[in-house]
Amino acid sequence: MKNNKFIGTGVALITPFDELNNVDYNSLNKLIENSIRNGVNYFVVLGTTAESTSLSIKEQNDIINFVIKIVNKRVPIVLGLGGNNTSKILERINEINFDEIAAILSVSPYYNKPTQEGIYKHYSKIAERSPVDIILYNVPGRTSSNIEPLTVKKLAEKYANIIGIKEASGDLCQSMQIKEYLPNDFLIISGDDKMTFPIIMLGGHGVISVQAMVFPEIFSLMVKHSLNKNIIEARKLHYKLLYSVDMFYIEGNPTGVKQGLFFLDIIKTNKLRLPLVEMSSKNSQVLNKLIKKTLID
Secondary structure (H helix, E strand, O other): OOOHHHOEEEEEOOOOEOOOOOEOHHHHHHHHHHHHHOOOOEEEEOOHHHOHHHOOHHHHHHHHHHHHHHHOOOOOEEEEOOOOOHHHHHHHHHHOOOOOOOEEEEEOOOOOOOOHHHHHHHHHHHHHHOOOEEEEEEOHHHHOOOOOHHHHHHHHHHOOOEEEEEEOOOOHHHHHHHHHHOOOOOEEEEOOHHHHHHHHHOOOOEEEEOHHHOOHHHHHHHHHHHHOOOHHHHHHHHHHHHHHHHHHHOOOOOHHHHHHHHHOOOOOOOOOOOOOOOOOHHHHHHHHHHHHHHHHO
16 A cells, blocks of 8 residues: 555644743653654644644744654654645745655645635645645534545545545544545545544544554554454453543643643643643543553553
8 A cells, every 4th residue: 555654543743841831842752752662653743733823933843853853764754734824835835845754734724614616726736736745634623614525535536645634524424435435545544533443444544643642552552453453452442542532632632632741741741822721620630540540451
């Protein structure tokens, strides 16, 4: 399969901050090493989970360069690069050195609610400009618009560098339709942690996960079992992870995962940048107990 470097467990990296709300590169280094050591297959840098909209261009560039340096070609790197201003995305593509970047993950335009024709033309411009492969990102809960399966089909058939979709609509029928419309080497990647097992069972190829930063070994093993059709083993780990997954998102993302990583001493603080705030004490205590139980059981 030509796109097999994105089969398995991808992680959408957070941006750790120190007490002064500056980027904490020591914690980011620790997170990367822990993820690779425990089976993560690739990283997404500067995605939604990275709080990218609150980072300056200089910070974004510094983070890209730092991740490239630390990863050192051990696993592929995917760059989050999307938005609701097509021309600005094209300008940003021109500014970036893609030598060590394997693909772009590009979220569907948000807030301005384009039609399917608008979504098609938006991604067409990106596909024509991008020097690397593109993974579409459909997350209607954040964007207020859905990339419909027929639009995915139209884009994939027109542009060879559109190689897959991170599907976070929560609609398994949509994933099945995409699977039906396109060849097997078109990647269907779960964008929702708790939908990973069912999506792979329906022919998907893996996940771009948040929860896997806290449970990299368990999550990666669940994905491996799922891909190898070891259903009993995969289902057992799926339910083990399902036990805590909703608490990671109860106050939004990356609020929960930062609290989890802070609890495990992988990052030094659970700081976020406004308008996001740290998890409440009450929910932090519940999440910490669930993490501990998941790791012990």
